[in-house]
Amino acid sequence: MMQPYQSHDTVTSSHTAAGSMEEAGEAVQTEGIQVLLSDQSGDSAPHCLHGPTLLFVKTCQGKEQGRRFYACSACRDRKDCRFFQWADEKVSQVRLLAREEYNRSCQPPMTHQQYMTRFQEFIALPLAKRKFCRECQLLLLEGDWQEHSGHHLLGDVSVSHMKRPSQLLHPLENKKSNAQYLFTDRSCTFFLDTITRLGFTRVLCVGTPRLHEWIKSKTLKDSKSKVKSLLLDIDFRYSQFYSQDEFCHYNMFNHYFFGGEAAQTICQKYLQEDNGQGVIMVTDPPFGGLVEPLAFSFRKISDMWRTTANTDDSPQLPMFWIFPYFFETRILQCFPDFCMLDYQVDYDNHTQYKHGKTGRKQSPVRIFTNISPKSIVLPAGEGYRFCSICKRYVSADNKHCDVCMSCTSKDGRAWKHCPLCNKCVKPSWTHCSSCGRCVLEDHHCGNSTVVEGCFLCGDKGHKRSSCPQRFVTGVHKKMQKGKRNRKVITKKGWHIPAARKTNRKQKQKKQAF
Structure with missing residues (x-):
């Protein structure tokens, strides 16, 4: 991701x-x-x-x-x-x-070409002199050792380390600015097997560094494998390990190539190779990102591919978009010909979205694709089965509904059909006659948490944060006065907060003098 x-x-x-x-x-x-x-x-x-x-x-x-x-x-x-x-x-x-x-x-200290020059010098060093600074996330040459003498260094950086840079680099996990979660080997194996089975020979990895290095490592081990990969990612640290033909510094939310026209040309040539045949895009955006800018960028990439591709047979670049299932409606609004697969994608460094005792039972991360779902085989060893009616593979507990005429489960559990709502719902939901829909059993009936209209002036056309009366002197002062005199309720009844009491005592002392 x-x-x-x-x-x-x-x-x-x-x-x-x-x-x-x-x-x-x-x-x-x-x-x-x-x-x-x-x-x-x-x-x-x-x-x-x-x-x-x-x-x-x-x-x-x-x-x-x-x-x-x-x-x-x-x-x-x-x-x-x-x-x-x-x-x-x-x-x-x-x-x-x-x-x-x-x-x-604020840009990277070196260009991509300079990083590559350093990389060639680095691999020429004997194993004992290959060092990596964990604090600066940088491969060190002998001339850099003094500058990083007080840092945490990793020695004996082998070729295997450099082939798996996502394990060498610290994942960026600040959820407010970064969300770099990496596929498990299980998910990478499924993606590569599926890509190979479908006949694709080139993969454009947009924000999927783990899959990119997995493809490259498997290609080196198996001479028969002809799958190539190009990585587009905003993490410039990968410039240390991959050449310009293997990695482009890219922002998927504004379709921006940091390397300029040269990097964009490399990507376009890669997409248009063999007249655009045999290429698929696999992307794993951060889940907090807006869907619309992502879709806008993905259309731009598809346009780069379409210039030489056979548009009559393939109107869109084949794509795997990895995202949580509860974004299905928004993704289908942008790409109506997409469908969601039941396969659950998991991550190595995410406590919830992975298999095992520390993870949640069902991962919400799915694959959205414009490839026919009946051609994508999900592993039977993980409990997936083929529905002969829907003509696609589904999870073991995803039961076919004869009323909806579909395998309706989204989260991997067996859903149930509600005749009043005329659709299948989650097993933990029940129909509420007051709300007129299926909701959780312990919900507050008719009590919406969303306040309609403005709390300040009562107008339903806006909220308090954008109220034109908010900073009118009289109203604003009245609000602030109300906050200062606000009381809290305790077990013994209404009570003035301690801070207010302190101010009153201080005032009394001043009056005494």
Whole structure:
């Protein structure tokens, strides 16, 4: 999974936690921040250190509220990327020059070609002199040892280490700016076996470094294997291990190649090789990312491939998009010809999304693809079976519903059909006549956690955060006064907080003097 945990905290439509989204279902919120892809281009948008920024606007019930603004595509926390600019703001030349200088200072210390030159020097060293700095995440030459003398160094870096750089590098796991989770060997084996069985000879790995190195290592071991791989990833550290023909520094949320036109040309030639035949894209974006910018970038990649491919037979680049099942509705809105497979993808360094005692029983991560599901064989040894009615492989507990005429389970458990809702629902849900739908048994009937309208002025057209009366002097002071005089309830009844009491005692002491 590629590392940036994209966009900003206020983007409510797709930044909800995985567990809460799973329980809430697939309802699309009409509240929050919306990205405006049709109203911007990479040429006109200002750049931050992660490439072209995205254009956002605050929305309420589908209507724009307030001014549009540009923000980073790669970080959802302003601490990780401080860029912010109003869309209608006029930026001075001095500020533009300062911004460009800052962006340059935050780029990798060396070019891809310089990293490759160092790599050739590194592999020429004897094993005893091959060192890797764990703190700086850098392969060290003899001239670098003094500078890193106080750091934690790994010695005797073998060829096998360099063939599996994802095990040598520390995964970036800051959920507000990075989410670099790596496939297990089990998942990599399934992907490579499936790709080979389907007849693909080239794989474009977008944010899947573990699969990229798995393909390369298996190709070296098996001379009969003809599968090639090109990695696109925002983690520039892989520039130390892969040449320009094997790795491109890339941001999948704004379709930006950090290497410029040269890197984009390498990717395009790779896609168009053999007239576009035999290539498949496998992508594993961070789950916190917005679906719409991802789909926009994936269409751009498909356009790069389509220029020489037979568009009559293959209107879209064959694709595996790895994402949680509760994003199905949003993905199908962007790619209506996609379908979701039952195969559960797991990760080495994720406590929940993997098999074993420390993981959850069912991983929510699935594969969305535009390849016919009946041609993709899921391993019977892991409990998958073929449904002769649906003409596809499903999980063992995914029972076929004769009413829905489909194997309806999404999370791997056996779902049940509700005749009142006229659809299959999760086994833990029951139909509530008051709510008029199936919900959890211990839900608060008719008590929605979402407050409709503005808490301040009562208008249903916006929320308190965007209320025009919020900073009117009288109203604002009244709100602040209410907060200061707020009481809390205890077992003995209403009670003024201790801080308020302290202030009152101090006031009494002053009056005494």
